[in-house]
Amino acid sequence: KSIIDEIKIEVARMDASIYVVPGLAVIFFFFNVRLAGLAVILVGDREDSASYVRNKKNACESVGIKSVDVCLPEDSSEEEVLKYVLSFNNDPSIYGILVQLPLPSKDVDGFHPFKMGLLAKRGCEPDFVPCTPKGCIEKRAVVIGRSNIVGMPVSLLLQNEDATVTTIHSKTKNPEEITREADILIAAAGRPNMVRGSWIKPGAVVIDVGINHVQDPNGSRLVGDVCHEEACKVASAITPVPGGVGPMTIAMLLSNTLTSAKRIQEFQ
Ligand code: NDP
DSSP states (O other): HHHHHHHHHHHHHHHHHOOOOOOOOOOOSSSOOOOOOOEEEEESSHHHHHHHHHHHHHHHHHOOOOOEEEETTTTTHHHHHHHHHHHHHHHHTTTEEESOOOOSSSBTTOOSSSHHHHHHSTOOOOOOOOOHTTOOOOSSEEEOOOTTTTTHHHHHHHHHHHHHHEEOOOOOOOOHHHHTTTTTTOSSSSSSOOOOGGGGGGTEEEEEEEEEEEEEETTTEEEBBOHHHHHHTTSSEEEEEEESSSHOOOOOOOHHHHHHHHHHHHHH
């Protein structure tokens, strides 16, 4: 909340000083397209993607960042997607483009191979860090998962902070023995309730990145990779699912968009 509040103040300060409102672009076919600053391009009609885009739009609105959205059909050609990316690139009111399926251009989600390379190379800093890992960073950790989107950049960010980092992946034997050593445990495996209370060192800080849909007699609900009920009796602090890393990811997306606008406008 404090990050969102700070972004709101900065957006208002920019608007009052140089009459610039940063924007993000989202792409839907059947909605009116409004001019704005951060562009999100959504390909296909996956329900979870649609809800992420909705949350991003609402978050933009809450801080005064304008958003544009366009929804393309699942079978859109690369040329069609690129056409939108190019038009947002050429739109001076757009300071960031978020593509639900990543494409290399004004990519404030930070997945471009060049940005990933800068993150991995010691002594170099990428101009934007992927939004989910940026929301997780802390002093020392064991990271479950090594994907390009979460696990790998989280590990690199922690190393850049001089943390000693151990990565667990699907081929790791006895993961619970490793997690019990962790002062900070970051779970990003996409496996519901995989991390039990007994896997956690007493007093550890647990960041649960996992978002998993599970069915129970009351219908579908969201759970993380960590068994929250057990973990909160052992951990000193733990992020909930939903309502933890997800909103922090969105806060970081807004922060990256604001940074982009400030850089382009040379606004201090
Ligand atoms: P991927 O499926 O790309 O990667 C999963 C990683 O976890 C892989 O490295 C895999 O290992 C590892 N893994 C899978 N099963 C196990 C296991 N049983 N034991 C140990 N390691 C395992 O997923 P993502 O990284 O994209 O996402 C991870 C989770 O985070 C998902 O639930 C996703 O929904 C959520 N997420 C949440 C976000 C947020 O904003 N809160 C943003 C992005 C993702 P291997 O490499 O060997 O296959």
